[in-house]
Amino acid sequence: MSRELRGLGVSAGIAVGPVARLAAAPELPDVNAEVEDVEFETARAADALEAVAADLDARAAQADGAGADVLVAQALMARDPVLADAVAGLVREGRDAPHAIDAAFAEHRRALEALGGYMAERAADLDDLRTRAVAHLLGLPMPGIPDPGHPFILVADDLAPADTATLDPAKVLGIVTERGGPTGHTAILAKQLGIPAITACPDAVALTDGQRLMLDGASGLLVADPEDALVADAERRARELAARRASSHGPGRTADGHPVRLLVNVGGPGDLAAPGIPGAQGVGLLRTEFLFLERATAPTRDEQEALYREIFDAFAGRTVIVRTLDVGADKPLAYLPQAPEENPALGVRGLRLSRRDPELLDEQLAAIAAAARGSDADVGVMAPMVATAREAEGFAAAARGHGLTKVGVMVEVPAAALCAADILAHVDFASLGTNDLAQYTLATDRLAGELADLLDPWQPALLRLVAATIEAGVAADKPVGVCGEAASEPMLALVLTGMGVTSLSMGATSLADVRSTLAAHTLEQCRDLAATALAAGSAPDARASVEAVAREGMGVG
Numbered sequence: 001m002s003r004e005l006r007g008l009g010v011s012a013g014i015a016v017g018p019v020a021r022l023a024a025a026p027e028l029p030d031v032n033a034e035v036e037d038v039e040f041e042t043a044r045a046a047d048a049l050e051a052v053a054a055d056l057d058a059r060a061a062q063a064d065g066a067g068a069d070v071l072v073a074q075a076l077m078a079r080d081p082v083l084a085d086a087v088a089g090l091v092r093e094g095r096d097a098p099h100a101i102d103a104a105f106a107e108h109r110r111a112l113e114a115l116g117g118y119m120a121e122r123a124a125d126l127d128d129l130r131t132r133a134v135a136h137l138l139g140l141p142m143p144g145i146p147d148p149g150h151p152f153i154l155v156a157d158d159l160a161p162a163d164t165a166t167l168d169p170a171k172v173l174g175i176v177t178e179r180g181g182p183t184g185h186t187a188i189l190a191k192q193l194g195i196p197a198i199t200a201c202p203d204a205v206a207l208t209d210g211q212r213l214m215l216d217g218a219s220g221l222l223v224a225d226p227e228d229a230l231v232a233d234a235e236r237r238a239r240e241l242a243a244r245r246a247s248s249h250g251p252g253r254t255a256d257g258h259p260v261r262l263l264v265n266v267g268g269p270g271d272l273a274a275p276g277i278p279g280a281q282g283v284g285l286l287r288t289e290f291l292f293l294e295r296a297t298a299p300t301r302d303e304q305e306a307l308y309r310e311i312f313d314a315f316a317g318r319t320v321i322v323r324t325l326d327v328g329a330d331k332p333l334a335y336l337p338q339a340p341e342e343n344p345a346l347g348v349r350g351l352r353l354s355r356r357d358p359e360l361l362d363e364q365l366a367a368i369a370a371a372a373r374g375s376d377a378d379v380g381v382m383a384p385m386v387a388t389a390r391e392a393e394g395f396a397a398a399a400r401g402h403g404l405t406k407v408g409v410m411v412e413v414p415a416a417a418l419c420a421a422d423i424l425a426h427v428d429f430a431s432l433g434t435n436d437l438a439q440y441t442l443a444t445d446r447l448a449g450e451l452a453d454l455l456d457p458w459q460p461a462l463l464r465l466v467a468a469t470i471e472a473g474v475a476a477d478k479p480v481g482v483c484g485e486a487a488s489e490p491m492l493a494l495v496l497t498g499m500g501v502t503s504l505s506m507g508a509t510s511l512a513d514v515r516s517t518l519a520a521h522t523l524e525q526c527r528d529l530a531a532t533a534l535a536a537g538s539a540p541d542a543r544a545s546v547e548a549v550a551r552e553g554m555g556v557g
């Protein structure tokens with residue numbers, strides 16, 4: 001019998017496949033079991049490490065290229081005789097196998113970190129080995145992204161940004177999480193990778209490994225054990241969607257030729273393979289914090305430059321807007337641990353980090369400028385979380401000091417939207433981050449699935465701040481775009497166009513729908529839709545009345 005579940009559809013697309021659950025890292029038992037037979041306990045620990053190594057070997061045999069090399073190197077680490085000796089020594093001192101492995105790996109991790117550089121980066125691999133060996137000993141499922149040997153729909157309580165960023169779209173057909181909001185990192189990264197996704201689905205907890213699912217990432221509908229007819233229909237719709245996305249090209253224009261540049265949001269070189277990328281007019285938001293998520297140590301200037309150049313080269317002749325590091329709150333970075341804060345979303349995040357660590361921003365701007373000098377991309381740079389004209393002025397001076405000529409800021413704090421004219425006086429462009437702007441305007445954590453209605457981008461307060469910012473851009477004759485998730489909703493894209501945006505930046509898979517919707521409406525119609533949206537008293541009213549007016553304009557309904 002099939003069963004329907006519902007969540008928030010956060011990355012449009014249809015997937016059908018078996019469930020593979022992401023197991024949590026195992027908890028080490030509080031009490032160390034008494035060791036009666038040292039030899040037996042040592043062998044138990046050694047067997048666990050060998051099982052982990054053998055599993056890695058098997059996965060390496062199925063992978064290719066760099067992926068296989070990484071797994072082979074990890075298997076070698078699990079068989080490291082120095083580690084085995086350390087574990088044996090701890091067992092002799094009375095630790096049981098899980099505690100001995102835990103302590104030996106923790107000690108080894110500290111030693112690697114002290115060496116710095118490449119060695120320190122391997123520390124995260126050690127953590128992975130340790131949790132796998134402990135899970136094996138405790139008879140628990142292996143933690144981390146599962147690898148059942150066939151494509152699957154990943155089901156998890158929640159996903160860390162580092163987990164999501166490394167997902168392989170060829171293996172992960174879809175994502176379902178119990179937690180997570182409409183504009184959290186899972187939603188953003190899934191969209192960038194082109195993986196259909198549903199968050200805030202409380203019933204996902206009941207799904208079991210291997211169970212067949214049909215997932216609709218647009219509507220948020222999930223069907224467990226679907227009937228064959230439903231699967232056939234879903235597969236047909238998925239094929240049609242893929243064909244439409246792959247065949248959509250060309251610059252963004254309204255039906256009467258008014259240009260709105262259609263750009264993509266990118267979080268790393270992995271995203272460059274997403275469908276839609278070739279047809280995009282450039283990158284409107286390069287989230288640089290996602291480039292270095294897996295690292296235990298800060299990337300050097302040269303490493304940053306090389307990675308930026310790879311992306312600039314992929315977009316030669318097109319625009320690339322690089323956002324400087326937006327670390328903190330929902331985007332933690334392992335190599336930049338932050339002191340606990342009472343309210344991280346209101347704390348030292350984004351551009352504010354440069355108050356504490358000006359060197360970090362300076363290094364990054366230098367690397368971006370160096371990569372831009374050797375490339376044919378039209379490179380711009382912008383700062384996240386700008387709240388005042390003073391901050392915009394300081395950032396512009398720093399960026400221009402490095403020879404960067406196209407300098408902007410994100411408008412994602414209500415203060416910046418209200419003072420957009422003053423801010424634009426210092427910079428060349430602004431980009432509206434509607435995800436954070438919704439979070440701060442409606443005082444609602446963007447990771448809170450249960451409050452998703454407050455984060456709705458059609459909320460009147462948000463629309464009014466967006467309109468005021470765009471108006472300031474029109475008055476100053478400076479481009480104002482949108483790079484938050486609002487840009488990827490076709491009806492809202494029309495409203496934003498009517499308000500006067502010059503560009504819309506989104507996950508690559510949303511481009512085709514936005515492009516075709518835009519091409520079916522004139523600028524005048526978009527202006528009418530903007531007026532309709534701004535006159536509405538609630539988010540559902542705004543959405544419904546804009547849809548009705550748009551349908552009328554197209555002679556439908």
Ligand code: PEP
Pocket residue numbers: 188285287326412432433434435436437483484485
């Ligand atoms: C935003 O806040 O809308 C935005 C685009 O930035 P991020 O989602 O990375 O915080």
Ligand code: MG
Pocket residue numbers: 384412433435436
């Ligand atoms: Mg933001």
